Amino acid sequence: MKDIIFNVFILLTVIPCFWVALSSNIVHAAFSLLITLFGVAGLYVLLGADFIGVVQVIVYIGGILILIIFGVMMTQRGKLLPLSIQLPGKVFGAVLTGVILVALILTATRSLWPVAAVLEEPQPTSAAIGDLLLGKYLIPFEVASVLLLAALVGAVLIVRRSVRGE
Amino acid sequence: MNALTDPEIIKGSLWLIPCLPLAGAVINGLLGKRLPERLVHFVGCANVFLAFLISVAGFFTLVGIDEPQQRFLIQSLYQWILTVWHQGSFSLEVAFRLDPLSMALCLVVSGVGFLIHLYSVGYMAGDESQSRYFAYLNLFTFSMLLLILADNLLLMFVGWEGVGLCSYLLIGFWFTDLEKAQAGMKAFIVNRVGDFGFFVGLMLLFWTLFEGSNGTMTGLGFQQLRDGIPLLGTANPILGVGVATWVALLFFVGATGKSAQIPLYIWLPDAMAGPTPVSAFIHAATMVTAGVYMIVRLNFLYVAAPAAMAVVAVVGGLTAFYAATIALTQNDIKRVLAYSTISQLGYMFLAVGVAAFSTGIFHLVTHAFFKALLFLGAGSVIHAVHSNDMLEMGGLKKYMPHTYVTFMAAYLAISGIPPLSGFVSKDEILWATFNSHLPVAGLGKALWALGLLTAGLTAFYMTRLIALTFMGSFRGGSEKEKHLHESPAVMTLPLMALAVLSVVGGVIGLPAVTHLPNLLHDFLGPVLSSHGASGHQAHAYWLELLLMLISIGVATTGIYLGWLFYVKRPELPGKVAARFARIYQVLEQKYYVDEIYQALFLRPLLKLVALSGHFDLNTIDGAVNLSSRVTAKFAFLIGWEDLKIVDGAVNGLAEIFKRWGAAIRHLQTGRVQHYLYSVVLGIFGLCVFMFLF
Amino acid sequence: MPYSLPSFLVVSSLLFCLGMYTVLTRRNAIGVLMGIELVLNGAGLNFVAFSRFLEPSQTASLLSGQVFTLFIIAIAAAEVAVALAIVLSLYSRMKTIDVEEFKQLQG
Structure with missing residues (x-):
């Protein structure tokens, strides 16, 4: 049963992912991305990372993706431009990424990972992650918060300037 | 024992000596424009004074230690670099070393520095960008103290570059005046020439010591270097000259740049474009003596290289007279x-x-x-x-x-x-x-x-x-x-x-x-x-x-x-x-040295730049015919050089670089994706390499 | 695919490479952004998978992997905010978001 759910989520993640990469319609690509992100959230949950899964749904799907869709809508006025580059470039990119993909898959399947012999039952992680964030990773955590703040202020500033500059 | 002269206390507060001026630089640099003038002055001077007080306390602590050989305090802040390889490990720490030598310099820099900061309050009165001035001056004090107190060569190099930067900033302090801004650049560039020597020397020293030590060398700390110097004697000579001499001479090149000796002294007279307290502080009392300090700090190296010592003495004597x-x-x-x-x-x-x-x-x-x-x-x-x-x-x-x-x-x-x-x-x-x-x-x-x-x-x-x-x-x-x-x-x-x-x-x-x-x-x-x-x-x-x-x-x-x-x-x-x-x-006319340098180094460079600029105009067919033209040109040049060897060599080199530049600039398409392609190509290469070998 | 570490790694490799392909071949700046999101997700999935499957060690908590994913998500949020701001600003200035048009850096 678990394997079936697992494989469903894998398909849910990977298939729309191709659509994101290959679709010729930016709106379709954006919605495929939504499904992919949702699939990844499911995989997180299956991995026992409940907290990360929830964060993925809230931040990625609720925040980032909505921003991207806004971006799509605000920049689609005027003529529609071809979404991708010409064929030779595509082939070149495909070959490059293909080789890297093969290398990655070979590494993933052939390496001897120091895997735990017996998998423990997943435990709720929120409390432990909270401990880590405010303990061992306090400084990165604070830096990330400053980064977010700076990014938000910077984003507002950049857009405002360009609007004013007109 | 008096509490103030307890070695442990000074040892724990060594970092304050350089970092107080740094704090002053940060405060004045970031907030100075909004602070009232008096507060800017106070912050600018007080931190140097505090650093001076700590130095004085450090002095009494050092003197209080009875055994002269034990008169050093080392404070290690954190491990900066750690590399482990098959022969052993190499680590560098951000560590400060207070021994009699750094003590003497520390007292001079913070003491004279404080007086000059104080003087600047009067001298710069009414200047609009005083906060910037004090921020730079504090930053300089920080770099100089870092240079002096550093416990290893690389950290010293950080300070060494820092003082060069601050010197540039302060010479060109009134940068709206083109001549002054240029004087700053001149100082910076001439210093770079010297720094290059310093760095090559550092590399050579590092390479020789770690190659020859079989893992017994674990860092570039001065004590470790002192113990490791005999290893230089066992290394193979380069071009018939011992490695110790090479290293000593290369470091001396760095010193001639920073301390304005022949042939790299030309920047110092122009550096007088900066505010006068800066000339007093940087270009008379402290920074220009960094070269002397460095040589004294590495005295064990120079003693091992008598030929280099003689060169130092001769250059010093000639410069003094000249x-x-x-x-x-x-x-x-x-x-x-x-x-x-x-x-x-x-x-x-x-x-x-x-x-x-x-x-x-x-x-x-x-x-x-x-x-x-x-x-x-x-x-x-x-x-x-x-x-x-x-x-x-x-x-x-x-x-x-x-x-x-x-x-x-x-x-x-x-x-x-x-x-x-x-x-x-x-x-x-x-x-x-x-x-x-x-x-x-x-x-x-x-x-x-x-x-x-x-x-x-x-x-x-x-x-x-x-x-x-x-x-x-x-x-x-x-x-x-x-x-x-x-x-x-x-x-x-x-x-x-x-x-x-x-x-x-x-x-x-x-x-x-x-x-x-x-x-x-x-x-x-x-x-x-x-x-x-x-x-x-x-x-x-x-x-x-x-x-x-x-x-x-x-x-x-x-x-x-x-x-x-x-x-x-x-x-x-x-x-x-x-x-x-x-x-x-x-x-x-100062022996026309500036003019000579101008003709020897600057003109050809500017000519090269002008040529490259000219080439910008016709780039399109340039790339296509490039390889054939380079070959043809080169063949032509060889025939032509027979006629005018001297001119030909210079111009030919310029021509070759020009062509190379034209070829290479086409890599800069300006499209982000193309840059990304190069990154991915790198990963691709790594993958291929990994699976083939 | 079985519920094991390599399966997750393969999925994350797929995400990573498709994302990279997207970034390399899209002309639409927002499309490029989507590719970057895929790449980041692949990396995050990798971290979580390792934190689930690896042998527990005494020195470091395996949950560190999840914390890193959290940081990745935070950085992705910041990146998207800034990148979209830049895209919108470029759009209002140049009336296009075709990355092939943005070549003022040309040498």
Whole structure:
């Protein structure tokens, strides 16, 4: 049963992912991305990372993706431009990424990972992650918060300037 | 034991010495524009003063340790670099080392630094960007203290680059003036040339030590280096010259850049474009002495390379003489002092070159006192006259009594009048030179004679400066004369403090003839190699006394001639200049060195730039026909070079670089994705490499 | 695919490479952004998978992997905010978001 759910989520993640990469319609690509992100959230949950899964749904799907869709809508006025580059470039990119993909898959399947012999039952992680964030990773955590703040202020500033500059 | 002198406390607070000025720089740099002026001044000065207090506490702590060999404190902040490989590990720490050598420099930098910060409050009054000024000055203090206190070469290099940067920022402080901005750039670029030597030396040292040590070397700390130096002797010579000599010479190239020695001294006179306190602090008292400090710090390396030592001594002696001759003819008061600084730095290099390391540091300290005082006094004068030109000064004695008196103290010190500090240290250098054991016979005596002659020249040009500035009557016009005034107390107080130091500074290193202990020499002893003892070994009592009298005689002769030329018979200089017109011209034009460098290095470079710029216009077919044209051109060039070898070589090289540049610039498509492609190609290459091998 | 570490790694490799392909071949700036999101997700999935499957060690908590994913998500949020701001600003200035048009950096 678990394997079936697992494989469903894998398909849910990977298939729309191709659509994101290959679709010729930016709106379709954006919605495929939504499904992919949702699939990844499911995989997180299956991995026992409940907290990360929830964060993925809230931040990625609720925040980032909505921003991207806004971006799509605000920049689609005027003529529609071809979404991708010409064929030779595509082939070149495909070959490059293909080789890297093969290398990655070979590494993933052939390496001897120091895997735990017996998998423990997943435990709720929120409390432990909270401990880590405010303990061992306090400084990165604070830096990330400053980064977010700076990014938000910077984003507002950049857009405002360009609007004013007109 | 007094709580303040508990070694543990000082050890734990060593980091404060450099970091307090850093904090000041951050506060003034970020918030300075919004802070009230007084607070900017307070922050700017207070942090240096606190650093000075900690240094003083550190000094008493060090002295409090009974065993001289144990007189060092090391504070390790954190591990900066850690590399492990099959032969062992290599680690670098951000660590500060307080030993007698760094202590002496630390006291000078923070002490004189504080006085100059204080003086700046008066000098920069009314300037709009004072906060920027104090931020830079504090940042410089931080870098300099970092350079001094660093416990390993790489951290020292960080400070070394930091002071170069701050020097550039401060020379070009009034960057709206193109000439001043260019002076800053010149200083920076010339310094880069020296830094390149330093860095190559660092690499060579690192490479040789770690190749040869079989994993016993684990870092670049000074103690580790000292223990590892014998390994250099076992390494294969490069081009027939020992590795130790190479490393020592490369480091010396760095020192010539930073400390303005031949051939890289050209930036220092131009550096006078900066505010005068900056000239006093950076370009007289502290940064330019970094090279001397570095050599003394690495004295064990130099002792292992006698040939390099001889080069140091010769370059030092020549620079001392050469710069003094230029100083004879300059009319800009700050330029005279700049050449004088170069000359005095030459003395210091002469001292370390003859293995009299403590004497070099001694002169460094006294020079910091009297040259800072001279610059600050000159600044006070410029502040009143609003001109750098000595021909527009004169007779300032009665308008600026405090400046005059303090200036006189420094003047007598630099001219070598006993018992002022300058006399004691300069004479010790001459004595050590006379007694030295350089690899070439007679070289020591020749350098001694050169140094003696320089002492006479020094006395002469300083007398000229005094006569033109303070004696006679004012030549700047009656309108200006009305506005002449003594500088405010915040400027004259530092002058007085420095004057006292210039007068009595000599007591820390009394010569052997007095039969009193040479405090500085004994204090520095543990840091220096046993080989590096100064003239104190040889107790040729009468000889030393005789030489001392000779040098006093030369100094007084110089002063007398100066007085004769510029006070008694002011028509004489013109006559002499006319009689030896050609020599005078050469001296006044500073031996045309700037022009020579311009023709040798700058013009070809600019030509190259212009050519490349020209090539921008026709790029499209350039790429296509490129390879064939390069080949054709090259073949053509070979035939052509037979005709005009000299021109051809230069132009041909330029042409080749031009073509290369044209080819390479097409990689810069400006499209982000193409750059990304190169990244992905790299990963691709790695994957292929991984699976093939 | 079985519920094991390599399966997750293969999925994350797929995400990573498809994302990279997207970034390399899209002309639409927002499309490029989507590719970057895929790449980041692949990396995050990798971290979480390792934190689930690896042998527990005494010195470090395996949950560190999840914390890193959290940081990745935070950085992705910041990146998207800034990148979209830049895209919008470029759009208002140049009336296009075609990355092939943005070549003022050309040498």
